[in-house]
Each structure stands twice: as structure tokens, then as C-alpha cells.
Amino acid sequence: MTDSPLNDRTVVVTGAARGLGAALARELARRGARLALLGHEEPELRALAASLPTTALAVDVDVTDNTALDHAAGEVRRHLGRPSVVVANAGIAEGGPFATSDAASWRRIIDVNLTGSAHTARTFLPDLVATSGYFLQVASLASLGATPMMSAYCASKAGVEAFAHALQAEVAHEGVAVGIAYPAWTDTDMIRESEQFTAMRQLRTHMPPPAATIHPADVVAARLVRAVERRRGAVYVPSWLRALQAVRSALPPVVLRVSRHALLHLDTGRPLRATGPLGTGGRADHDR
Template sequence: MTGSPLQNRTVVVTGAARGLGAALARACASRGARLALLGHEKPHLDAVAQDLPTPALALEVDVTDPDALEDAAAQVRGRLGPPSVVVANAGVAEGGPFATSDPAAWARVVDVNLTGSAHTARAFLPDLLRTAGYHLQIASLASLGAAPLMSAYCASKAGVEAFGHSLRAEVAHHGVAVGIAYLNWIDTDMIRDADRYAVLRELRAHLPPPARRTFPADVVAARLVRTVERRRTAVYVPGWLRLAQVGRATLPPVVMRSSRRELPRLEAEGAMGPTGPLGAGGRADHGSGARRP
């Protein structure tokens, strides 16, 4: 595709081995961008890179390791050129009651999703300042309205929204734009795995029909790449999430009423246990040894 502002620009995507990250890498490459793919699962990163029509670099990096990210940024800069776009997409999730959650597992979700996003921005910010670039932070409906049994994930996604707003205010006068992507259910390993657990599946089933619809990763990536091209401050997929943003103060009471109605039954049925890491990406993060002291 010619005429895109991404033509011959370097784009960094974290969590690019599968799911939305891989789909977004393909969408950016179709616009002529060079891709730096960061994450766990090096064989999957290599496979995504090999299928792209433009130059790509696959780097196995844990986003919670700032030194590794600094090294990755130097490699990207040297081999592909300074990035004009950075997408902080890497994320993990676990479900289950907070009271019985493993503190280390809970903290890991926050560390990857929130602290890892901040480490990513810190490592590549010098390049974005040089290129007057664009940082896209992947957030969630969970940034707007927290759900029961997903406390770490919801806390981390609320945090990345706040981080994105703060970073935008700090760097706007340097010509760097920061966008936040509010996404609902996407057909990825993480969501398919969550549906295997009765408590998460049933809580989702009691949402209004528009709120429980799942969207293909390629469809979401197509929306996101247009957001990147236009350097927008926010994107909502699906579009009705913008209404949730406007009415976010009304969401906690709605969630509370639903939880009071559904959770006692699920608790009595013994369906409230911890899920462990959700999806292949979450299991890859768990298996990386990152949690071990």
C-alpha cells in the first residue's frame, strides 16, 4: 500500500508473537512499515517476521526487564532505524477471587501490563522524540469498568490508561503523540482460554449482547492501524465503548448488582477457583522464569 504515513517507517510492537500483536504487525507491514517484533516465544516471533512483506526484526524480550528493553531499542535503532511508532501491546491475565489469589501471580499481571508498558515507553521515548513519533497504549474496557475475579487485570488496565494520559501531557510539546486503545473482547488465545472457565464464561454471558461480542484480531488491527496513521488520542473498538467512557461512573453499580446476583451461585458450585495464566501467551510468560526469584 502506498501513500501511508507508515511507509518506510519503523514500528515497534510488543507482545507480537500471536493474537492482536501479530495481526497489528501484519497490518502495519501492509502499509509499508518496517517492523520490530518484541515478546516471548522467539519461534513464533520469527514466523510472524518471515511472513511480513517488509523488513522485520524479531527480538525475544521480557517487557518487565528495562535493561533488556534498552538493548532491544539499540538493536532496533541500529538495524531498522529509529522507531516512529511504538505499540505497547504486551499483556497477560489471570482470573479468580482476589482473597485467594497468589500474590506473586497477581503482581506479575500488573508488572507485565502496567510496569512493562512504562518500561517500553521509557526505552523507546528517545527515538519517538527524535522522530516526533506516536506511542499507542493498548488498554481495555477493563480500564473503564472493573469486573469481579479479574482484579489484577482491571487494576493494570486502569493504570495504563492513566499512564497514557500522563505521558501525553508530558511529551505533547515535543511533537510526540500518545494514543490509548480501548478494546473489548478479541478472538485471541487469552479470550478463548477464559471461556473454558465457567465463572468467567457465565459472567460474560450476562453482559448485554453488544458487550459480549467477540471481534477477529485482524478486524481490530485494521482499526488500530488507521488510528496510528492518524495519530489519534483515543480509539474505541467497538465504537460503542465511547459511550462507556462517557458513562463510566454508572458502571460500578451495574457490575455490583450483577455480581451479587450471580456470584453466590457460582461460589456454591465450586466454580470460583483461580484460572492460572490465560492463553498461550500467558503460559509463555509464566514459563519464561520471570516469576522465579
């Protein structure tokens, strides 16, 4: 797609080894972008880079490590040139009751999802200023309305939304655009594994049917990449999620009512258990 504004541009994607990150990389490559694929699981990153139709660089890095990110940024500039787009997609999740959650695991989710996104922005902002570039923060449906059993994930995604709004206002005068992506349930191994836990599956299926639908990762990625091309301030997948912005203050009572009913029937003498890190990417981060 040589008519894309992304053609021959350098784009950084974090959390690129699998799931939505890998789908984003493939969609961006179709538009002629040079890809810097950042994340854990170096073999998967290298395999993805080799499969893309454009130049791609695989960099094994932990987004919570400032020094490692600085080194990764140097590698990107040296091999691909200054990036003009950065997609902060890296994220992990774990489900289970907050009261019995492991404190270190809970904190790690915040560190990766929120602090890691901020580190990513801090590292690449000089490049985005130099190129009048675009930063896309991948948030979530969870940014609009929190759910039980996912307290760390919901807190982190609410945090990245607030961070992106603040950054958006700070850098607009420098020619840098910031967008926030609000994908709903996406078919990744993280979501597929969560479906194996009764409480997690029940909480999703008790949502209204449109909100409970799981969307293919490549469909979500295509929508997000179109938003990157247009430098959108926000992108919702599916698009009707935008309507939740107008009524988001009414969501907590609805979630409370639904979860009170659902969890009452699930928590019958046998304590609800934690899922542990969800998905291969979550376990890779844990092992790291």
C-alpha cells in the first residue's frame, strides 16, 4: 500500500511478539512501514520480523527498564532511522480477587502497562518531536468501565488513558499527536486463557451481547492502523464504544449490579482463585 502515509516510515510497536502487537506489525508492514518490534520472547520477535514484507528489527527489551529502552531506541535509530510513530501496546494481565492477589504480581501489571507506557513515551519523544510524529497508547474497554476480578489491569488501563490525555495536551504545540485506542475484547491468547476460568468467562458473558463479543485481532489491528494513518485522537473498536464516553459515569452501578449477582452464584463455599499470568506473553514476562 504505497499510497499510505506510513510508507517508508519507521514505526515502533511494543509488545509485538504476539497477539494484538503482532497483528499491528503485520498491518503496518502492509502499508510499507519499517518496523521496530520491541518486547520479550526474542525468538518470536525474530520470526515475525523475518515474515514481514518490509524491513523489520527485533529488539528484546523490558519496557519497565529505562536503560534497556534507551539502548533499544539507539538500535532503532541506527538501523531504521528516527521513528515517526510509536505504539505503546505492551501489556500483561492476571485475574482473581484483589483480597488474595499477590502484591508483587499486582504491582508488576501496573509497572508494565502504565509505567512501561510512560517509559516508552519518554524514550521516543525526542524522535516524535523531530518528526512531528504520532504516539498511540493502547488502552482498553477497561479504561471506560472497570470490572471485578481484574483490579490491577483496570487500574493500569484507566491510568494509561489519563496519562495519554495529559501527554496529548503537553506535546500538541510541538507538532506531536497522541491517540488513545479503546479496543474491546480481542482474540488473543490472553483472552482465550481467561475464558478457561469460570468467573472470568461469566463476567464477560453477563455483559450485553455487543459488549461481550470477542473480535479478531487482525480486525482490531486494521482499525487501529487506520487511526494511526489519520493521527486520530481516539479510536474505538468497535466504533459504538465511543457512545460509552457520554455515559461512563453510569457504568459502575451497572457493573456492581451484574457482578454482585454473578459472583454470588460463583463464590459458593469455594474461594475464587487467581488465574496467574494470562497468556504466553504474561508468563514470559513472569519468567523474565
